[in-house]
Amino acid sequence: xxxxxxxxxxxxxxxxxxxxxxxxxxxxxxxxxxxxxxxxxxxxxxxxxxxxxxxxxxxxxxxxxxxxxxxxxxxxxxxxxxxxxxxxxxxxxxxxxxxxxxxxxxxxxxxxxxxxxxxxxxxxxxxxxxxxxxxxxxxxxxxxxxxxxxxxxxxxxxxxxxxxxxxxxxxxxxxxxxxxxxxxxxxxxxxxxxxxxxxxxxxxxxxxxxxxxxxxxxxxxxxxxxxxxxxxxxxxxxxxxxxxxxxxxxxxxxxxxxxxxxxxxxxxxxxxxxxxxxxxxxxxxxxxxxxxxxxxxxxxxxxxxxxxxxxxxxxxxxxxxxxxx
Amino acid sequence: xxxxxxxxxxxxxxxxxxxxxxxxxxxxxxxxxxxxxxxxxxxxxxxxxxxxxxxxxxxxxxxxxxxxxxxxxxxxxxxxxxxxxxxxxxxxxxxxxxxxxxxxxxxxxxxxxxxxxxxxxxxxxxxxxxxxxxxxxxxxxxxxxxxxxxxxxxxxxxxxxxxxxxxxxxxxxxxxxxxxxxxxxxxxxxxxxxxxxxxxxxxxxxxxxxx
Numbered sequence: 001x002x003x004x005x006x007x008x009x010x011x012x013x014x015x016x017x018x019x020x021x022x023x024x025x026x027x028x029x030x031x032x033x034x035x036x037x038x039x040x041x042x043x044x045x046x047x048x049x050x051x052x053x054x055x056x057x058x059x060x061x062x063x064x065x066x067x068x069x070x071x072x073x074x075x076x077x078x079x080x081x082x083x084x085x086x087x088x089x090x091x092x093x094x095x096x097x098x099x100x101x102x103x104x105x106x107x108x109x110x111x112x113x114x115x116x117x118x119x120x121x122x123x124x125x126x127x128x129x130x131x132x133x134x135x136x137x138x139x140x141x142x143x144x145x146x147x148x149x150x151x152x153x154x155x156x157x158x159x160x161x162x163x164x165x166x167x168x169x170x171x172x173x174x175x176x177x178x179x180x181x182x183x184x185x186x187x188x189x190x191x192x193x194x195x196x197x198x199x200x201x202x203x204x205x206x207x208x209x210x211x212x213x214x215x216x217x218x219x220x221x222x223x224x225x226x227x228x229x230x231x232x233x234x235x236x237x238x239x240x241x242x243x244x245x246x247x248x249x250x251x252x253x254x255x256x257x258x259x260x261x262x263x264x265x266x267x268x269x270x271x272x273x274x275x276x277x278x279x280x281x282x283x284x285x286x287x288x289x290x291x292x293x294x295x296x297x298x299x300x301x302x303x304x305x306x307x308x309x310x311x312x313x314x315x316x317x318x319x320x321x322x323x324x325x
Numbered sequence: 326x327x328x329x330x331x332x333x334x335x336x337x338x339x340x341x342x343x344x345x346x347x348x349x350x351x352x353x354x355x356x357x358x359x360x361x362x363x364x365x366x367x368x369x370x371x372x373x374x375x376x377x378x379x380x381x382x383x384x385x386x387x388x389x390x391x392x393x394x395x396x397x398x399x400x401x402x403x404x405x406x407x408x409x410x411x412x413x414x415x416x417x418x419x420x421x422x423x424x425x426x427x428x429x430x431x432x433x434x435x436x437x438x439x440x441x442x443x444x445x446x447x448x449x450x451x452x453x454x455x456x457x458x459x460x461x462x463x464x465x466x467x468x469x470x471x472x473x474x475x476x477x478x479x480x481x482x483x484x485x486x487x488x489x490x491x492x493x494x495x496x497x498x499x500x501x502x503x504x505x506x507x508x509x510x511x512x513x514x515x516x517x518x519x520x521x522x523x524x525x526x527x528x529x530x531x532x533x534x535x536x
Contacts, residue, residue, distance in 0.1 A: 091378055159431065160431075
């Protein structure tokens with residue numbers, strides 16, 4: 001961004017005035033929702049496009065590891081549940097692309113950014129799912145962590161993003177519940193089943209704790225995002241909520257949290273030990289994990305679906321009066 | 326609003342259609358989001374797949390974005406010309422946004438007016454509902470709707486209700502109830518009882534519970 005107004009903070013872009021910003025922030029502080037036709041700072045628009053499109057891509061890429069398990073589901077019941085969950089993720093991606101489009105970016109541009117790896121998505125989907133129990137653990141922990149973040153975003157200041165989030169949260173609770181049910185049943189099952197659940201917890205606990213983002217001290221965008229009512233809580237606050245809910249429930253299921261330092265403090269909060277961020281950053285940078293494979297799978301879907309889009313276009317362009325069937 | 330730029334040889338950015346969903350015959354149609362589609366049938370099928378996976382609907386309308394005129398109170402001040410937008414005369418549906426409460430919908434359709442064009446319809450909507458937080462109008466002739474025949478309604482919308490495993494209630498209480506864990510001291514209260522915006526506490530909205 002070019003710094004044309006040296007005396008103003010950098011979130012005030014060229015052509016914007018502190019008075020406009022003050023009026024905008026007053027609306028947000030009064031609990032008003034910002035709608036697409038309203039005045040908004042250029043930086044607010046830019047940050048929202050970044051966040052919402054990343055979020056949409058995460059829903060779309062989130063389908064890929066789960067989709068691989070549909071044909072391997074152990075029962076028809078679990079297969080129908082998993083299919084419904086994957087369908088939901090596709091729908092959630094669509095809700096979010098719609099919300100981002102209201103800010104002046106096209107769906108085509110966003111998908112292009114995903115496929116050329118210019119846009120990010122949650123790196124949690126680049127971790128491998130090793131056994132069927134991982135499918136349940138992903139539902140319980142990854143969706144559980146995502147719901148904490150999404151519940152916060154449902155209260156955000158941008159109307160279309162907030163509405164998409166309210167709709168997503170109401171559907172996502174099913175994803176969380178089905179995963180929790182599956183793991184609790186495995187944990188009560190045969191020794192082999194219990195071990196499967198424990199192994200899945202060992203694989204997913206730390207990635208789930210990390211997916212809520214770096215510590216507040218290392219999160220560069222938090223200041224602006226909280227000033228504008230986009231993030232109502234910090235990464236560490238959301239992480240604490242996630243841990244507080246899940247630690248007692250995992251313990252009750254008879255599982256062991258892979259964190260020897262986990263303990264309850266005098267306020268009742270469950271406190272985690274030091275987080276080793278090495279793997280998190282390595283997966284984000286693509287040095288580890290399945291980032292290349294995920295985008296290749298998404299690109300293949302795009303390429304293999306080209307004939308469907310072309311057929312639809314030919315159908316749309318057919319001469320008027322030609323029978324549809 | 327920025328228009329899509331057709332930059333690619335096979336641009337699949339088909340027109341955008343705003344989707345209006347009616348949950349039951351007693352409920353208003355509500356604006357719930359949009360889909361891209363090449364023709365009316367494609368728009369309605371896509372709208373059902375995206376927005377009616379659960380729990381209930383009896384009818385969907387789809388309206389091309391180009392046929393919809395909207396304004397917020399701020400826009401009426403900054404661009405009053407919007408009330409002069411001309412177009413076909415006829416019956417226009419009127420939608421209004423009623424509150425800042427947490428919601429899944431942008432506007433509810435609250436009625437229809439005879440107007441000389443979209444700008445006139447928007448002006449009438451503004452006069453009838455001066456306190457609304459946004460107004461939306463479109464000509465009745467522009468909407469496409471799902472078939473109201475009961476058999477079609479059944480085949481389009483019943484599966485979303487019948488697939489109960491998509492509802493969290495289906496799973497009941499797993500393990501001990503959270504309340505029991507709280508009473509035993511294992512489950513702490515909420516970490517952040519008072520969300521903030523910057524240094525200011527966030528205003529307590531009268532938010533609808535997430536259903």
